[in-house]
Amino acid sequence: xNDAGSPTERTLTGPVLVVGAGMLxxxxxxxxxxxxxxxxxxxxxxxxxxxxxxxxAGTDASDVxxxxxQLVVVAVPPDHLAHEITAALTSGGRCVTDVxxxxxxxxxxxxxxxxxxxxxxxxxxxxxxxxxRSGPFAASAAxxxxxxxxxxxxxxxxDESVALVTALARxxxxxxxxxxxxxxxxxxxxTSHVPHLLSALxxxxxxxxxxxxxxxxxxxxxxxxxVAAGDPALWQQIIAGNAxxxxxxxxxxxxxxxxxxxxxxxxDRTRVSALLARxxxxxxxxxxxxxxxxxxxxxxxxxxxxxxGELARLLASAGEIGVNVEDLRIDHxxxxxxxxxxxxxxxxxxxxLTTSLEERxxxxxx
Amino acid sequence: xNDAGSPTERTLTGPVLVVGAGMLxxxxxxxxxxxxxxxxxxxxxxxxxxxxxxxxAGTDASDVxxxxxQLVVVAVPPDHLAHEITAALTSGGRCVTDVxxxxxxxxxxxxxxxxxxxxxxxxxxxxxxxxxRSGPFAASAAxxxxxxxxxxxxxxxxDESVALVTALARxxxxxxxxxxxxxxxxxxxxTSHVPHLLSALxxxxxxxxxxxxxxxxxxxxxxxxxVAAGDPALWQQIIAGNAxxxxxxxxxxxxxxxxxxxxxxxxDRTRVSALLARxxxxxxxxxxxxxxxxxxxxxxxxxxxxxxGELARLLASAGEIGVNVEDLRIDHxxxxxxxxxxxxxxxxxxxxLTTSLEERxxxxxx
Numbered sequence: 001x002n003d004a005g006s007p008t009e010r011t012l013t014g015p016v017l018v019v020g021a022g023m024l025x026x027x028x029x030x031x032x033x034x035x036x037x038x039x040x041x042x043x044x045x046x047x048x049x050x051x052x053x054x055x056x057a058g059t060d061a062s063d064v065x066x067x068x069x070q071l072v073v074v075a076v077p078p079d080h081l082a083h084e085i086t087a088a089l090t091s092g093g094r095c096v097t098d099v100x101x102x103x104x105x106x107x108x109x110x111x112x113x114x115x116x117x118x119x120x121x122x123x124x125x126x127x128x129x130x131x132x133r134s135g136p137f138a139a140s141a142a143x144x145x146x147x148x149x150x151x152x153x154x155x156x157x158x159d160e161s162v163a164l165v166t167a168l169a170r171x172x173x174x175x176x177x178x179x180x181x182x183x184x185x186x187x188x189x190x191t192s193h194v195p196h197l198l199s200a201l202x203x204x205x206x207x208x209x210x211x212x213x214x215x216x217x218x219x220x221x222x223x224x225x226x227v228a229a230g231d232p233a234l235w236q237q238i239i240a241g242n243a244x245x246x247x248x249x250x251x252x253x254x255x256x257x258x259x260x261x262x263x264x265x266x267x268d269r270t271r272v273s274a275l276l277a278r279x280x281x282x283x284x285x286x287x288x289x290x291x292x293x294x295x296x297x298x299x300x301x302x303x304x305x306x307x308x309g310e311l312a313r314l315l316a317s318a319g320e321i322g323v324n325v326e327d328l329r330i331d332h333x334x335x336x337x338x339x340x341x342x343x344x345x346x347x348x349x350x351x352x353l354t355t356s357l358e359e360r361x362x363x364x365x366x
Numbered sequence: 367x368n369d370a371g372s373p374t375e376r377t378l379t380g381p382v383l384v385v386g387a388g389m390l391x392x393x394x395x396x397x398x399x400x401x402x403x404x405x406x407x408x409x410x411x412x413x414x415x416x417x418x419x420x421x422x423a424g425t426d427a428s429d430v431x432x433x434x435x436q437l438v439v440v441a442v443p444p445d446h447l448a449h450e451i452t453a454a455l456t457s458g459g460r461c462v463t464d465v466x467x468x469x470x471x472x473x474x475x476x477x478x479x480x481x482x483x484x485x486x487x488x489x490x491x492x493x494x495x496x497x498x499r500s501g502p503f504a505a506s507a508a509x510x511x512x513x514x515x516x517x518x519x520x521x522x523x524x525d526e527s528v529a530l531v532t533a534l535a536r537x538x539x540x541x542x543x544x545x546x547x548x549x550x551x552x553x554x555x556x557t558s559h560v561p562h563l564l565s566a567l568x569x570x571x572x573x574x575x576x577x578x579x580x581x582x583x584x585x586x587x588x589x590x591x592x593v594a595a596g597d598p599a600l601w602q603q604i605i606a607g608n609a610x611x612x613x614x615x616x617x618x619x620x621x622x623x624x625x626x627x628x629x630x631x632x633x634d635r636t637r638v639s640a641l642l643a644r645x646x647x648x649x650x651x652x653x654x655x656x657x658x659x660x661x662x663x664x665x666x667x668x669x670x671x672x673x674x675g676e677l678a679r680l681l682a683s684a685g686e687i688g689v690n691v692e693d694l695r696i697d698h699x700x701x702x703x704x705x706x707x708x709x710x711x712x713x714x715x716x717x718x719l720t721t722s723l724e725e726r727x728x729x730x731x732x
Binding site: 143187194199200201202205207210218232246251256257265283286301312314316340365366 | 572589647
C-alpha cells in the first residue's frame with residue numbers, strides 16, 4: 001500500500017522537505033520556491049538552514065512531520081545518503097529521493113534496511129550540475145536550468161514515486177533522463193569521476209614544481225586542472241561509492257597510458273597520433289551543452305580596453321547589431337590596458353557581427 | 367665576428383622577416399605592426415601570406431635579402447624548425463629566433479649543421495600563447511599581451527642576439543622569461559605536453575561511449591578535455607620533439623595512477639584523499655594569469671534573460687556601479703529564457719556589486 005498512489009500526486013505541489021541545506025539542497029529550495037512549491041529545510045548545521053532561509057530557499061523544518069510532506073529530497077554527502085534515505089522512509093516519508101553523485105551503493109544499502117514496500121517509495125536521482133564551491137551561499141535557483149537530471153528507478157520502485165521524482169527534476173528547470181542505477185554509475189565514472197581523478201593527477205604533478213616552470217602555465221593546463229580544486233573530503237566519498245566502475249575505467253586508461261608511454265619512448269609517431277586522434281573524436285562526441293541539439297557556433301575576437309564599462313559597450317554594440325552572444329571568454333592581464341574578448345555566436349552570424357563591430361570602431365576579427 | 371654586434375641593435379627597429387604565416391607567425395606580424403616595426407612575411411603556402419597581408423600583419427617577402435633583416439623569426443611546425451633556422455642562418459641572417467614549442471632538439475640539430483659563429487646568431491624562444499585554431503585567420507595582435515615568452519639562450523649565443531630576441535618578446539606585448547633550453551623543455555612537459563596527453567586519454571575514453579552516458583556530461587569533463595581537440599598532426603611533432611622530458615613525467619603519472627588504482631580497488635580512502643589533496647595543492651600552485659601577482663577575486667552570480675542586449679544591460683549596470691568585471695562565464699541553454707552569468711570581480715567589491723545590482727532589479731547573489 002503506497003500512500004503516494006494518487007494520480008494527482010504526479011504533479012509536484014509540495015510541500016517538499018529538503019534534508020541538507022548545502023549548495024545542492026539550497027539550490028533545489030530556490031528552484032522550487034521559484035516554481036511556487038512550498039519548501040521546508042533541515043540540516044545538521046542549523047546555520048546552513050538560517051542562511052538558506054535568508055536566501056529564500058524555504059523555511060525551517062523543525063516542526064515538520066515527515067508524513068505530511070509530498071516529497072523528501074535528501075541532499076547530503078555520499079557517505080550519509082543511505083542513513084538519511086532510510087530515516088526519511090521509516091519516519092513516514094511518502095516519496096523519497098536523493099541527489100547524490102552515486103546511485104547503486106546507496107540503493108543496495110537502503111534495500112538491506114527497509115521493507116520492499118518502503119523501498120518502493122524511494123527513487124534516486126542526480127542532477128548534472130555543481131560547482132567547486134560548497135555551502136548554501138554557493139546556491140542558485142538557476143543551477144539546474146536546462147541541465148540533465150538523472151532519475152534512476154529500481155525494479156521495486158512505485159510508478160508514482162518515479163513520476164514524482166521526474167516532476168521534481170522538471171520543476172527545478174532540468175531535463176529528466178531515466179536510467180538504471182548501474183548504468184548511471186558507469187556513465188558518471190566516464191563523464192565525471194575518472195576525468196576528475198586524472199585532472200587531480202595532472203595537477204598533483206604541478207605541486208612542488210619550480211616556480212620558474214609553473215610561470216609557463218597557459219590556459220590549457222588551467223582548464224585541464226580546474227576541477228581538481230574540488231573538495232577532497234567530498235570526492236573521496238564519491239569515488240568510494242562508485243569504486244567498481246571507476247576502477248574498471250581507470251584500468252582502461254592505465255592501459256592507454258602504457259601504450260602511450262611506449263610510443264613516446266620508441267618514437268612511434270603513428271601510435272601517438274592515433275591516441276591523440278581518438279581524443280579529438282572524444283571531444284566531438286560530447287553533446288552540445290545541456291544535451292540540446294548542437295547548433296554550429298563560431299568565435300569572434302575583439303580587443304577591449306580593460307576598464308569598467310568597455311565590456312558593456314561591446315555587448316551593447318552586439319545587441320544593437322542584433323546578434324545573440326552565446327558564450328564569452330575574456331583573456332586579459334588585469335595590469336594591462338587592452339584584453340581580448342572571444343564572443344561565441346551562431347556561425348551564420350559571425351561574419352556579419354565582425355563587419356558590423358568594425359563599422360562601429362571595434363577592432364574585431366574571426 | 368657577429369654582424370649583430372652593434373649595441374643599437376638591442377632595440378627592435380626592424381625590418382623583421384617572419385617565416386611561416388600561420389596563427390603564431392601572423393600574430394607576431396600583427397603585434398609588431400602595432401608597435402610600428404616593419405614586417406615581411408614568407409610561407410610555403412603563398413595564400414597564407416596573402417591572408418596575413420590582408421590582416422595587416424606585414425608584406426610579402428619574395429624580394430627580401432635575408433641579410434637586410436634585423437631579425438628572422440621562424441614560426442613553423444616543430445619538424446621543420448631546424449631546417450628553417452639553418453636556412454636563415456646560412457642565408458646571411460644577422461639574428462634568428464624561432465617560436466616552436468620545443469627548444470632543445472632544434473638547437474642540437476642546428477648546432478650540428480652550422481659553424482659556431484653562425485650558431486651564435488640563433489637564440490630560440492617560445493611565447494606561451496596559442497589556440498586550438500590554426501592558420502592566419504586565427505591570429506591576433508593581442509595574442510601575446512601579458513603572456514610569458516620564454517627566451518632560451520645557449521652557451522654560444524651572442525649577447526646581442528639574446529637582447530634582440532628579448533626585445534622581440536617585449537615588442538609583442540609579452541613578458542620575457544629567460545631559461546636554458548633543457549629547463550624550458552622540462553617546464554612545458556609539465557605545464558603543457560603531459561596535461562595535453564592526459565586530456566587526450568580522458569577524451570579518448572569518451573569516443574564510442576553510449577550516447578545515453580555522454581548525455582550526463584557536465585562542465586567539468588568539457589574543461590578537462592578542451593585541449594584534446596587540438597590538431598594531432600601538430601601535437602605528435604611537439605611530443606616527439608620533447609620525448610625524453612615527456613616520457614619521464616608520464617612515468618611519474620603512471621606510478622601515481624597505479625597507486626590510485628590500488629587505493630580505489632582496496633577502498634583505501636586515506637590514500638585516495640592524499641592524491642586528491644595533492645591535486646588541490648597543484649591547482650593552487652599555478653600562478654595568477656600572465657604571471658602577475660594574484661589578486662583575490664570572487665564570483666557574483668546573476669540571472670540574465672537569454673536574448674540580445676541583456677548581457678550588455680547587465681555589464682552596463684556593473685560599469686555604472688563602477689566595478690570592473692575581470693572574468694565572465696555564461697552558463698545557459700540557448701533554448702531557455704534565462705541563463706546564469708558568473709561575474710568575477712575583485713573580492714572586496716563583490717558584496718557591493720551584488721547589493722547594487724539587486725537595487726537595479728537584477729537577481730544577483732554571491
